[in-house]
Amino acid sequence: MSSLTREEVEKVSLLARLRLSDDELTKMTEQMSQIVSYVELLNEVNTEDVEPMAHAVEQFNVFAEDEPHQSLPRDAALSNAPKRDDECFRVPAVLGD
Amino acid sequence: MALYEASATQLLSQLEAGEVTSVEVTQACLDQIRQHDGEVGAFLQVMDEKALAAAAEVDRKRKAGEPLGALAGVPVAVKDLLCTEGEVTTCASKMLKNFVPPYSSTVIKKLEAADAIILGKTNMDEFAMGGSTENSALGTTRNPWNTKLVPGGSSGGAAACLAARMVPLSIGTDTGGSIRQPASFCGVVGLKPTYGRVSRFGLIAFASSLDQIGPMARTAEDTALFLEAISGYDPSDSTSANVACPLFSKTVDKPLEGLRIGLVKEHFGDGLHKEVEGAVREAVKVYESLGATVTDISLPHNKYGIATYYIIAPSEASSNLARFDGAHYGHRCDEASMLEDLQKEKEALEAAGDELGLKKMDTPLIRMYRQSRAEGFGPEVKRRIMLGTYTLSAGYYDAYYLKALKVRRLIRDDYDKVFKSVDVIVGPTAPNPAFAAGSKTSNPLAMYLEDLYTVTANLAGIPAISIPCGTTADGLPIGLQMQAPALEEDRLLRAAYMYQKETDWHTKSPAM
Known part of the structure; x- marks a missing residue:
């Protein structure tokens, strides 16, 4: 049975772009270990030569006609931005400090 | 009325x-x-x-x-x-x-x-x-x-x-x-x-x-x-x-004339509330009185449904919910106090001479993402994002996500087989x-x-x-x-x- 370490869970929290408090990390480690142990039930299934099924309906490329059309106007697209200027979303500086 | x-x-x-x-x-x-x-x-x-x-x-x-x-x-x-x-x-x-x-x-x-x-x-x-x-x-x-x-x-x-x-x-x-x-x-x-x-x-x-x-x-x-x-x-x-x-x-x-009903054996096992079972069996009798035939069927991979689902659904969720980043729409943390916290953390690490800690510190942008998402999402959403991120991460993808996709096909194949002999599963x-x-x-x-x-x-x-x-x-x-x-x-x-x-x-x- 698999058990996740606190360090692993902390690493996943960075990948997931989530900041977890110490208490949350403790609880998350315990609960994720429990759930991951449960899903390992799948190990008993023989899946040799089984094609993975990503979608309920087998999907093929769906092409749209190459016709220009109106997209969402910029102002509408920016209308929910937590921070913006006239043209762009604003975020904290990415480079340097 | x-x-x-x-x-x-x-x-x-x-x-x-x-x-x-x-x-x-x-x-x-x-x-x-x-x-x-x-x-x-x-x-x-x-x-x-x-x-x-x-x-x-x-x-x-x-x-x-x-x-x-x-x-x-x-x-x-x-x-x-x-x-x-x-x-x-x-x-x-x-x-x-x-x-x-x-x-x-x-x-x-x-x-x-x-x-x-x-x-x-x-x-x-x-x-x-x-x-x-x-x-x-x-x-x-x-x-x-x-x-x-x-x-x-x-x-x-x-x-x-x-x-x-x-x-x-x-x-x-x-x-x-x-x-x-x-x-x-x-x-x-x-x-x-x-x-x-x-x-x-x-x-x-x-x-x-x-x-x-x-x-x-x-x-x-x-x-x-x-x-x-x-x-x-x-x-x-x-x-x-x-x-x-x-x-x-x-x-x-x-x-529906001559309706063929399938009853899944595995659905009537342990854990099924007695009164729920009783009501379901009564309902089947109603269909029988209307001319339906009932057969016992088996969906052998049904018991893996939850495990398969709780790998696939969180995996997809972790990817879908990546869009909530505090930049485009939705909640964003308070930037001033976030930057202040980062500065304090940096000073503490410098004072302690913790080189590794300094190297691992979030950049302001990463911290903005993490803090905004920490404040915006509740515990269950966080849990599923974490699970999905884990099952999709390097080294675990094959063991969890890909495995689940294969079992998913077996679950579907079970249905395909059963629906050759019954019209509905009840x-x-x-x-x-x-x-x-x-x-x-x-x-x-x-x-x-x-x-x-x-x-x-x-x-x-x-x-x-x-x-x-x-x-x-x-x-x-x-x-x-x-x-x-x-x-x-x-x-x-x-x-x-x-x-x-x-x-x-x-x-x-x-x-x-």
């Missing part, structure tokens, strides 16, 4: 006959909401004025003899994860508490085109993750049959408002049972259509290969009418099924009736295991319906689930209609 108790089909005939106006019907529903929603909490938002204005416009059109849509003047509730232009759409999350979509989902547009009256937006588990609506960050919904109990979830508000006779039609969504389980807990009808039957454009995504929007109502007839209004191919959703949409409302009252929707609020919140895995009968239809992409088929000694509703092959919603609706013609469980309403 009071207007708020009437079915959509009854209301339409009264409206067409000029016996009532849409304004009267809408007002009756709004009054019912005002009177009882304090206790039930089905709605996050009620759009009184807009609804009454829309109703008045339908009345005017009807009087003027102008063409009208299929649901003209009938009030409808919508689960609060369908983008509605100009109206706050929250997903019951702090993340989207103030989100006003700049466009409407296809289903909302179809409801508008059908001249339905959108009354309000219903409560749900945050981002549709949960089975009790207790994961809503914005409100508490209780079961109208007993307000100490949960309504089920994630479409808990959608089911509760139907049971409480606040509205005749209600839109839900179902990723692993989120329409059927609350329908079962609240004693109403809920249909999860075939994957692709209803456009997902403008639906805030949870797990894209499993999510499906569907109709909830109190009768099979209404469900058929409602499904017909929201179905159809949509070029804006590349996964929507490009097939003709049957006129479900025209065939729903035609009984069984319980949920192993138990509605449970007490707070009784399962501390154990996520126990909550997940409640989905065992419903998740496999989503994994296989097939349609499934839940209809009321009895009550427990305590007077709580019990749901009967029926599953059919892809694109055979018509069969489910007709089977449901046959049953409702013989029984009166669907007419029972809670004492309010």
Whole structure:
């Protein structure tokens, strides 16, 4: 049975772009270990030569006609931005400090 | 019968006959909401004025003899994860508490085109993750049959408002049972259509290969009418099924001759509530009395459904919810205090001479993402994002995600085999009736295991319906689930209609 370490869970929290408090990390480690142990039930299934099924309906490329059309106007697209200027979303500086 | 108790089909005939106006019907529903929603909490938002204005416009059109849509003047509730232009759409999350979509989902547009009256937006588990609506960050919904109990979830508000006779039609969504389980807990009808039957454009995504929007109502007839209004191919959703949409409302009252029912052996094992089992077996007898034949069948990979689902759904969720980054829309942390905290952390690490710690420190942008998401998401959403990120991460992808996709095919193959010899699979929707609020919140895995009968239809992409088929000694509703092959919603609706013609469980309403 698999058990996740606190360090692993902390690493996943960075990948997931989530900041977890110490208490949350403790609880998350315990609960994720429990759930991951449960899903390992799948190990008993023989899946040799089984094609993975990503979608309920087998999907093929769906092409749209190459016709220009109106997209969402910029102002509408920016209308929910937590921070913006006239043209762009604003975020904290990415480079340097 | 009071207007708020009437079915959509009854209301339409009264409206067409000029016996009532849409304004009267809408007002009756709004009054019912005002009177009882304090206790039930089905709605996050009620759009009184807009609804009454829309109703008045339908009345005017009807009087003027102008063409009208299929649901003209009938009030409808919508689960609060369908983008509605100009109206706050929250997903019951702090993340989207103030989100006003700049466009409407296809289903909302179809409801508008059908001249339905959108009354309000219903409560749900945050981002549709949960089975009790207790994961809503914005409100508490209780079961109208007993307000100490949960309504089920994630479409808990959608089911509760139907049971409480606040509205005749209600839109839900179902990723692993989120329409059927609350329908079962609240004693109403809920249909999860075939994957692709209803456009997902403008639906805030949870797990894209499993999510499906569907109709909830109190009768099979209404469900058929409602499904017909929201179905159809949509070029804006590349996964929507490009097939003709049957006129479900025209065939729903035609009984199925020689119906072949399959009973899944594995569904009647340990963990199934005795009274639920009893009600389901009684319902099967009703079908037998109508000429149906019953065979025992086996779906050997069904028992892996939960494990498969709780790898695939969180994996897809972790990817879908990456869009909530505090930059484009949704909640963003307070930047000044975030930068201040970072500076303090940096100084502390420098003072301690912790080189490694300094190297590992978040940049301001990464911290903005992490802090915003930490504040915006509730515990269940975080748990699923974490699980999905883990099962998709380097070194674990093959062992978890890919493995689950393979078992998913085996689950589907089981169905394909069984549907060669039976027309519908009948069984319980949920192993138990509605449970007490707070009784399962501390154990996520126990909550997940409640989905065992419903998740496999989503994994296989097939349609499934839940209809009321009895009550427990305590007077709580019990749901009967029926599953059919892809694109055979018509069969489910007709089977449901046959049953409702013989029984009166669907007419029972809670004492309010």
